[in-house]
Amino acid sequence: MSLGLRTLWGWTRRLFPWVLAAIVLGLVARQARMVEWAEVWVAVQSLAVSQLALAAALAALSYALYASFDLVGRHLTRARVSVGRSLGTAAISYAFNLNFGSLVGGLAMRLRLYTRWGLSAPTxxxxxxxxxxxxWLGYLWIAGAVLIWAPPRLSQEWLPGALVLRGAGVALVLAAAAYVVLCFVSRRRQLSLRGHSMELPSGPLALLQATLGGASWLLIAAIVWTLFAGRVDYPDVLGALxxxxxxxxxxxxxxxxxxxxAVFAASLASDRLPVTEVLAVVLVYRATYYLMPLVLALPAYGWSEVAARRRSARAQAVGDAPV
Structure with missing residues (x-):
């Protein structure tokens, strides 16, 4: 490839995500202007208490399942941290991740909490x-299966046709399968990328990763489906999610x-299910899965800060005590 083509490809690769983001945000803004928000609030108030309770229970189960992902890394890195502390750190970080972004929750919060327990930054x-x-391994095979057997029904301004979606679904499933196969057959047991290396899990552990990841996405979709009370088919809810x-x-x-x-409204709203009811469900889902866990995670993180300072003070007092 010539220097000019490499430069053009480099700029295209950098700009494409931002162009795509601008298109999506433009569609979101246009959708928001068309919504009668007073009717959305009325639809929110019509949801049954039993639906809310079941959604909250599924959300708690989903957080526990997602927190278990860190146990895979704990096992492979041989990290000296208890199972309970690993699960707690992952759950708190996940709540921050969902609400404030991956840099805050997925990276900074985990780094701060885990290093408190004596782990190094590389670990x-x-x-x-x-x-x-x-x-994302779970996402690949779940999304691939959905695109193959039940592609979302969206207008052409949002997505290409069903044939293209099914082709993308096959590619996603093959990508997930390639990772699992690599873990079964690789002899090096190391995966290197840009100067960083990671130990490949065993084949059975890779299958467990795929199962846990897929179950997590299925469970999250079940929360939204519960709030719809059967008015929308589960595959449609999963595809929109x-x-x-x-x-x-x-x-x-x-x-x-x-x-x-916006994505849920575009993919699920119809004559049978008005956009106001779709948005009401999504807002309640956001409150149940994003905001309520954050309300619990904030004091839990605060308590961890106080406990860490007390441990540090005790350790310093012991170090300063005369022998």
């Missing part, structure tokens, strides 16, 4: 990497604010 980085692999997740990542909007709502 924490590997735990984060294994957790991300587990999450998976699309919203990618749109949120591409737009870099904290908590996917507005993006989540």
């Amino acid at each position: 924490v980085g590997k735990i984060i990497a294994y957790s991300m692999v587990t999450n 998976l699309l919203a997740a990618v749109a949120g990542v591409l737009t870099h909007v904290p908590a996917g604010l507005g993006v989540l709502e």
Whole structure:
């Protein structure tokens, strides 16, 4: 490839995500102007208490499942931290991640909490990497299966045709399968990328990663489906959730604010289910899965700060005591 083509490709690769983000945000803004928000609030108030309770229980189960992703990294890095502390750190970080972005929750919060327990920054980085692999490995095969068998029904301004989506679904499933196969057959047991190396999990552990990651996405979709009370088919809800997740990542909007709502409205609203009811469900889902866990995570993080200072003070007092 000539120097000019390499330069053009480099600029294209840098600008494409931002152009795509601008298109998505433009569609989000246009969708928001068309909504009757007073009717959305009325629809929110009509949701049954039993639906809210079940959604909250599923959200708690989902957080526990997502926190277990860190146990994979704990095992592979042989990190000297207890299971309980690892789960607690992951759950707190996940709440911050969803609401404030991956740099705050996924990286900074995990780094601060894990180093408090004596882990080195490189070890924490590997735990984060294994957790991300587990999450997105599950996404790949779940999204691939949805695109193959039940592609989302969106207008052409949002997505290409069903044939293209099914082709993309096959590619996603093959990518997930390639990782699992690599873990079974690789002899080096090391994966290197840009000067960083990670130990490959065993084949059975890779299958466990795929299972945990896929179950997590299925469980999150079950929360939204519960709030719809059967008025929308589960595959449709799952497809909308998976699309919203990618749109949120591409737009870099904290908590996917507005993006989540717009994608669900575009993919699920119909004559049978008005856009106001779709948005009401999504807003309640956001409160249940994003805001309520954050309300719990904030004091938990504060308590960890206080406990860490007390431990440091005791250790200093012991060190200063005369022998």
